[in-house]
Structure formats: C-alpha cells, structure tokens
Amino acid sequence: xxxxxxxxxxxxxxxxxxxxxxxVIPAVKGVSFAVPRGRLxxxxxxxxxxxxxxxxxxxGLIRASxxxxxxxxxxxxxxxxxxxxxxxxxxxxxxxRVFAKMSVYENLLMGSFAQRGDPxxxxxxxxxxxxxxxxxxxxxxxxxxxSGGEQQMLAIARGLxxxxxxxLLDEPSLGLAPMLLEEVFAIIKRINDxxxxxxxxxxxxxxxxxxxxxxxxxxxxxxxxxxxARRLLDSDExxxxxxxx
Amino acid sequence: MLIFAQQVINGLMAGSAYSLLGLGFxxxxxxxxxxxxxxxxxxxxxxxxxxxxxxxxxxxxxxxxVGATIGASIVGVLIERIAIRPVxxxxxxxxxxxxxxxxxxxxxxxARVFSPEPQPYPPSMATVFHDVGGLQFxxxxxxxxAVGAALMIGLKxxxxxxxxxxxxxxxxxxxxxxxxxxxxxxxxxxxxLVIASALAAVAGVLVxxxxxSTWAFMGITYGLKxxxxxxxxxxxxxxxxxxxxxxxxxxxxxxxxxxxxxxxxGIAFIILTFILLLRPSGLFGQRERQR
Amino acid sequence: MITTAxxxxxxxxxxxxxxxxxxxxxxxxxxxxxxxxxxxxxxxxxxxxxxxxxxGIHPSDGGKVLFRDADITWRxxxxxxxxxxxxxxxxxxxxxxxxVLENVMLGTYSRTKSxxxxxxxxxxxxxxxxxxxxxxxxxxxxxxxxxxxRAFMPTKLPYGDQRRVEIARALxxxxxxxLLDEPSAGMNPRxxxxxxxxxxxxxxxxxxxxxxxxxxxLVMNIxxxxxxxxxxxxxxxxxxxEIQTHPRVIEAYLGSKRN
Numbered sequence: 078x079x080x081x082x083x084x085x086x087x088x089x090x091x092x093x094x095x096x097x098x099x100x101v102i103p104a105v106k107g108v109s110f111a112v113p114r115g116r117l118x119x120x121x122x123x124x125x126x127x128x129x130x131x132x133x134x135x136x137g138l139i140r141a142s143x144x145x146x147x148x149x150x151x152x153x154x155x156x157x158x159x160x161x162x163x164x165x166x167x168x169x170x171x172x173x174r175v176f177a178k179m180s181v182y183e184n185l186l187m188g189s190f191a192q193r194g195d196p197x198x199x200x201x202x203x204x205x206x207x208x209x210x211x212x213x214x215x216x217x218x219x220x221x222x223x224s225g226g227e228q229q230m231l232a233i234a235r236g237l238x239x240x241x242x243x244x245l246l247d248e249p250s251l252g253l254a255p256m257l258l259e260e261v262f263a264i265i266k267r268i269n270d271x272x273x274x275x276x277x278x279x280x281x282x283x284x285x286x287x288x289x290x291x292x293x294x295x296x297x298x299x300x301x302x303x304x305x306a307r308r309l310l311d312s313d314e315x316x317x318x319x320x321x322x
Numbered sequence: 323m324l325i326f327a328q329q330v331i332n333g334l335m336a337g338s339a340y341s342l343l344g345l346g347f348x349x350x351x352x353x354x355x356x357x358x359x360x361x362x363x364x365x366x367x368x369x370x371x372x373x374x375x376x377x378x379x380x381x382x383x384x385x386x387x388v389g390a391t392i393g394a395s396i397v398g399v400l401i402e403r404i405a406i407r408p409v410x411x412x413x414x415x416x417x418x419x420x421x422x423x424x425x426x427x428x429x430x431x432x433a434r435v436f437s438p439e440p441q442p443y444p445p446s447m448a449t450v451f452h453d454v455g456g457l458q459f460x461x462x463x464x465x466x467x468a469v470g471a472a473l474m475i476g477l478k479x480x481x482x483x484x485x486x487x488x489x490x491x492x493x494x495x496x497x498x499x500x501x502x503x504x505x506x507x508x509x510x511x512x513x514x515l516v517i518a519s520a521l522a523a524v525a526g527v528l529v530x531x532x533x534x535s536t537w538a539f540m541g542i543t544y545g546l547k548x549x550x551x552x553x554x555x556x557x558x559x560x561x562x563x564x565x566x567x568x569x570x571x572x573x574x575x576x577x578x579x580x581x582x583x584x585x586x587x588g589i590a591f592i593i594l595t596f597i598l599l600l601r602p603s604g605l606f607g608q609r610e611r612q613r
Numbered sequence: 614m615i616t617t618a619x620x621x622x623x624x625x626x627x628x629x630x631x632x633x634x635x636x637x638x639x640x641x642x643x644x645x646x647x648x649x650x651x652x653x654x655x656x657x658x659x660x661x662x663x664x665x666x667x668x669g670i671h672p673s674d675g676g677k678v679l680f681r682d683a684d685i686t687w688r689x690x691x692x693x694x695x696x697x698x699x700x701x702x703x704x705x706x707x708x709x710x711x712x713v714l715e716n717v718m719l720g721t722y723s724r725t726k727s728x729x730x731x732x733x734x735x736x737x738x739x740x741x742x743x744x745x746x747x748x749x750x751x752x753x754x755x756x757x758x759x760x761x762x763r764a765f766m767p768t769k770l771p772y773g774d775q776r777r778v779e780i781a782r783a784l785x786x787x788x789x790x791x792l793l794d795e796p797s798a799g800m801n802p803r804x805x806x807x808x809x810x811x812x813x814x815x816x817x818x819x820x821x822x823x824x825x826x827x828x829x830x831l832v833m834n835i836x837x838x839x840x841x842x843x844x845x846x847x848x849x850x851x852x853x854x855e856i857q858t859h860p861r862v863i864e865a866y867l868g869s870k871r872n
Binding site (some may be wrong): 101124281320 | 655771772799808827830853854862867869
C-alpha cells in the first residue's frame with residue numbers, strides 16, 4: 078500500500094501542479110501536495126531546490142506560471158498577496174522581516190491587520206503574549222532592537238495574530254544559534270499541538286524532520302520523495318537530495 | 323525685540339507651507355522610494371483650484387480649500403498612476419525624469435490657461451491686518467498657522483495611532499511583508515498620494531491668498547524648499563519635515579528683518595546646509611542600515 | 614629539481630575578510646593538470662569569494678595563490694587572464710549588443726599584440742590578428758556545435774546556449790585553467806547533460822577545470838576530486854563517493870540533529 082499524507086483527511090491547503098519561472102528559468106516544476114487540518118508538514122531540500130519559491134507562490138508574492146493552489150477548497154492562486162492573507166494564510170517570512178521601526182506591540186497589531194476592528198483582538202493579543210512571555214516584557218521596544226531569536230519569536234507571534242487557517246514558516250532556523258534553534262522548533266511544535274495547521278520550509282532537514290508529521294523532499298524544483306518525517310531522518314533519500322549519488 | 327517677534331510670526335506662517343510640502347515629499351518618498359518632482363505642481367494646481375472657486379463661484383475660503391483638496395488629490399493620484407507606477411521597476415532615475423515631464427506639462431498648461439502672470443484674488447479676500455501691542459499680523463496669517471498646525475498634528479496622530487496609518491508605515495518599511503499582513507499596497511499608495519496632495523493643496527490656497535498671488539510657476543521655489551525640508555528633516559521623518567520647514571521659514575524671515583531681503587534664500591540655505599553638516603542624515607533621520 | 618607532477622594551481626592558507634566577517638579562513642587547495650575539480654558548500658560558504666581572489670578581483674588578506682609555481686597573489690585580473698586562467702560568471706555576462714561570434718572573439722584579445730596605432734590605422738598586424746581571432750572563435754563555436762548560431766544576438770538564445778557561448782569566450786583566451794562559477798544554474802536536464810559532455814570534451818583538449826556548482830548530480834558525475842567549504846573553512850576533500858558520505862559534509866548540508 079502506498080502511504081499518503083492525506084488519507085480521508087480534511088484538507089486545508091492543496092497545491093496541484095505548481096510551476097514557477099524566473100524569466101526563462103524554471104524554479105518550481107509541477108509540484109503537488111496537500112496539508113490536512115491540524116498537521117505540521119515540512120518541505121526540506123538543498124539551497125536552490127525551489128522551497129522558498131513554492132511558499133512565495135502560495136502567498137501570492139510571486140505569480141505561478143501554472144498549477145492551482147486551494148485553501149479549504151477555494152482557489153486562491155489568482156488572488157493578490159493581501160487577499161490571500163485575508164483568506165487565512167499567515168506567512169513568517171525568511172529572515173523574519175519584522176517592522177524594525179515599529180514597537181513589538183504594533184508589529185503584533187499588524188499581524189491582525191486583516192481583522193482590524195474585531196472585538197476579540199484584545200483576547201488574541203493576550204493569548205499570543207501568554208505564549209511568548211519574552212515579548213510581553215518588550216511590547217513597547219522597537220522590533221529592530223530585538224535580538225535575532227526574539228525577532229524570530231515576534232515574526233511567529235505576528236503570524237499567529239491573524240489566527241490563520243494555515244501558518245507558513247520560511248526557514249525559521251536561518252541565522253539562529255543552536256540553543257535558540259531548539260527553542261524555536263519547540264515553539265513551532267507546540268503551536269501545532271494546539272491545533273494550528275503548519276507548513277514549514279527548512280534547509281536544516283534534521284531539525285525540520287524531527288518536529289514534522291510529514292515531509293516532502295525537494296530537489297531542483299520537484300518533490301522527489303515524500304514520507305512520514307520520522308522515517309526520513311537519517312535516510313539515504315534525503316542525503317541524496319542534498320548531496321547527489 | 324519687536325522686529326524679532328514680528329519676523330518669527332511671519333516666518334512660522336511661511337514655514338508651515340514649506341513643512342506641508344516637505345511632508346508630502348517625505349511621505350511619497352517613504353512609500354515609493356521616488357522623489358516626485360511634480361509634487362510642487364500639485365501645490366500650484368491646488369492654488370488655482372481655490373482661486374477659481376473664489377473668483378468664479380464666489381466661494382468662501384473653507385469651500386475653496388475643500389474643493390482644492392479634492393481636485394489636487396485626484397491630480398496627485400493620477401501622477402502616480404501615469405508617471406511613477408509604469409516606470410518604477412525600470413531605472414532608479416526614470417520616475418525622476420517622468421515626473422519632471424509632468425511638472426513642466428502642468429506649469430506650461432497653467433501658464434497657457436491662466437496667463438503666465440500672477441493672478442490676484444478679488445477684493446473680498448483682501449487681508450485685514452490687526453495690531454496687538456505693536457505686532458502686526460493678518461487674519462490669513464492666523465488662519466494659515468492654525469490650519470498648518472492642525473494638519474500636522476492630525477497627520478502625526480493618524481500615522482501613529484490608526485490602522486491605516488500603521489499600514490502606511492509598514493508599507494514604507496517593507497512593502498512585501500506588509501502585503502503578507504493583508505495590506506493592499508496599491509490602496510496604501512493611493513492613500514499616501516491623497517494625503518500628500520491634500521497637504522500641498524491646502525498650502526497652495528493659503529499661500530496664494532496670503533500673498534494675493536496665484537501663479538503658474540509658484541511651485542518652483544516652494545518645491546525646491548519642500549525638497550530641502552525633506553532632506554534636512556531626515557528623509558521619511560514627519561517630525562523632521564515639520565521642524566525643518568518651520569526653521570527654514572523663520573530663518574528666512576529673520577534674514578529679511580535684520581539683514582536684507584535679497585539675502586533671504588542664500589542665508590536660509592546656508593543654515594540648512596550647516597544643519598546637514600552637523601547631522602548628515604537630517605534632524606530626525608536615522609542612518610539606514612544595510613540589510 | 615625533478616618533479617614528477619607539478620600542481621597547476623595551489624591555494625595556500627588563503628584568507629579573506631569582509632569587515633568582521635571571515636569569508637575564507639586559511640583554505641588550502643591543490644589542483645593538478647587535466648583535473649576536473651569541484652568546490653561545493655552551502656550558500657555563503659565562500660566559494661565565489663575564493664574564485665574572485667584567485668582571479669585577482671579581490672586582494673588576499675593572507676595566504677598565497679600559485680599558478681604553475683609562480684606567485685600570482687598580487688597580480689591584476691587582466692594579467693592573470695593573460696597567464697592562462699579564464700573564468701565564467703554565476704550570472705551570464707555576455708555583451709548583449711554583440712552577436713555570438715563577436716562575443717567569443719572578445720575572449721581572444723588577451724592574446725593579441727597589436728598596439729593602438731596598429732588598430733587605429735588598421736595596419737597588417739591588426740588585420741592579421743583580427744582574422745586569427747575570427748578563425749579561432751569560429752573553430753571554438755564549431756567544436757561547441759554552435760557554428761550555425763554565430764550571428765545570433767546572445768539574448769535570443771536559450772539559456773543553455775548562452776552558457777556555452779560564455780564558456781567558449783573563456784576558452785578563446787587559451788587558458789590552461791578554466792574557472793566556472795555555477796555553469797549549470799538554470800539549465801534543464803537536457804542542457805545539463807550536454808554541459809556534462811562539453812566539460813569532459815574540454816578536459817580532453819588538455820584543459821584543467823575548476824568548478825563551483827550547486828547541482829550535486831553534475832558535481833558527483835564529472836569531478837575527479839571535490840572540496841567542501843563551510844563558513845569559509847575547508848571541511849572535506851576527496852573523491853565524490855567519499856564526499857557524499859563524509860559526516861561533516863552531511864552535517865553542513867542537512868543540519869545537525871538535536872541531542
């Protein structure tokens with residue numbers, strides 16, 4: 078029997094035959110996958126494999142040249158980025174990209190921009206600060222003055238402020254010291270345990286595979302292997318995707 | 323002492339117009355990373371719209387300002403759509419050239435329609451001077467200062483405290499990430515152009531009424547000063563543009579009062595240059611860190 | 614002194630700093646004649662920096678570069694080309710206003726001896742050299758199977774062909790050592806296998822190839838030896854099969870596990 082990530086599950090994100098080109102150069106060549114509700118999926122692969130490009134196409138930052146993206150059954154691949162965000166996808170971008178000259182508090186507010194005016198924002202802010210006590214101590218500090226690890230927490234917290242149907246994380250380990258790396262991945266795992274559906278792209282495959290339920294291995298713009306994440310730890314398939322052979 | 327107080331009052335009044343123009347430059351630059359050379363022409367168009375409303379429709383000052391604001395905002399948004407957006411992804415200097423083209427077009431257009439001579443207001447708008455303890459000031463000066471101050475405080479509150487204001491700041495800092503938060507960047511750009519154009523139009527009407535002169539080429543000197551105000555205040559800084567505009571206005575007025583009106587611009591710009599020597603990124607500017 | 618084999622290129626404890634960042638930290642490499650030698654490593658490992666120091670674009674902050682036993686560490690970029698090292702770039706840099714043949718001819722000019730007067734008055738030496746340059750360029754395009762495209766403007770060609778023109782231009786300077794910076798970037802599988810054949814063919818003509826490459830299939834298929842950089846330090850060197858199973862290489866690429 079072929080194992081599958083999605084047997085009989087309630088699908089949050091479905092990507093079908095996604096293609097992206099930079100000029101004439103194809104970066105993503107017909108990628109298909111699905112993320113069911115409440116799961117944590119990871120895309121691993123070497124630099125240049127097309128992982129970040131895939132996320133950018135899902136969030137509308139790059140226009141796909143082919144294929145479809147559906148969020149809860151609704152096609153979103155023709156929508157502009159801000160409407161995709163409003164449809165319920167929150168992205169934690171590569172390199173954190175916090176709003177440096179805004180306070181931590183204002184950064185969090187920006188995360189819920191799409192739901193401005195919602196009376197429940199106060200409770201949501203409270204819940205997010207509960208999860209990130211280090212941010213609570215610094216709500217009035219400018220985000221640009223936070224440490225790298227704190228900025229990564231803020232970027233994740235900002236994503237949660239949208240109470241998204243799907244949380245995307247692009248290379249959360251990038252530039253973090255090993256100690257912080259553990260902490261950030263533990264937080265991601267906890268967020269998923271609390272019911273948030275997560276799709277993460279990660280070059281540090283060992284870390285990514287340890288927290289995820291299911292993993293896709295990308296190489297040269299295609300998914301070459303997919304399996305339960307645990308089974309891919311230490312696997313030859315992953316090693317080959319990074320180092321050939 | 324009396325001369326000093328008198329010139330400070332005169333300077334603040336002229337300076338608030340520089341501030342309003344400088345604020346527009348800095349807002350547009352913050353969002354689009356473009357110096358909109360045609361922005362001073364929005365100031366001129368606003369002045370003419372106000373003048374037409376007063377002259378041909380017998381409108382009062384308030385109606386003239388509101389009408390000018392609406393009309394100039396449309397012109398400002400159109401300039402972005404026609405001359406900035408299509409060339410923004412090309413060379414960095416392209417919008418510089420295309421907006422300069424729009425600027426020449428609007429100046430010459432106004433000169434053709436209204437003649438190249440300054441147009442006076444009808445006598446109904448004549449300024450009334452008051453004398454309080456030897457200080458002379460006109461009703462228009464009081465109105466100008468009050469309106470200018472109200473606009474600046476209002477703008478600061480809007481940008482700092484409201485959702486849309488935050489969206490403007492977020493877009494200025496990182497366009498792409500702002501769109502990931504659900505901000506419609508195109509709406510923010512249009513909103514910014516409307517705000518910048520409205521500020522310019524109000525300044526245009528107030529200046530042209532105060533000096534009883536509406537002129538096709540009035541944007542040139544005011545535009546240059548508005549740009550200087552943006553740079554001296556620190557590019558992207560609202561407080562900076564406000565302060566620098568007022569400093570420039572007061573410096574000019576004091577030069578006129580104590581030295582000679584022929585040295586007005588020269589000395590004022592020497593002071594601005596001196597500020598830049600002391601603070602190269604402007605009064606409130608932060609040195610940009612390379613990412 | 615009798616030597617059985619002389620290294621073509623030796624990089625000796627090469628160090629390069631950018632501000633506080635150490636881009637290369639005492640890197641040693643030895644490349645033998647007629648070798649295909651690959652340099653790999655995660656992004657930002659210092660690979661292109663090493664090329665730039667070897668090619669004389671960045672000055673060294675420590676250590677030496679020897680080419681045929683001669684110290685070239687402080688030579689200028691154009692001298693190094695004249696000595697016999699040619700390179701291609703990560704992003705293709707062809708002259709868009711010149712056709713394919715003219716672009717390849719450009720590569721020959723480090724070999725010409727005409728002076729300004731010869732060129733200005735179109736004296737015999739210049740005319741002869743132009744003719745030779747043209748012949749040499751046409752010959753190269755023929756070997757590359759591109760003779761029929763010599764009059765095309767480079768931007769009209771598919772990506773893989775543009776790469777080949779760039780490699781032909783580098784070869785036109787008759788180098789002993791060819792530095793290729795990510796030659797397969799953006800190529801489709803067919804172009805990639807053509808590139809592989811082309812590189813083997815170039816090696817057959819007696820050239821040595823030093824290559825930076827992300828595509829592991831290409832690297833592992835054509836390289837005689839592979840060196841791995843990570844954060845500016847050489848962490849491994851050896852035959853492809855050794856590199857693929859080297860623990861430090863696996864950690865550099867796949868990340869370390871939690872304990």
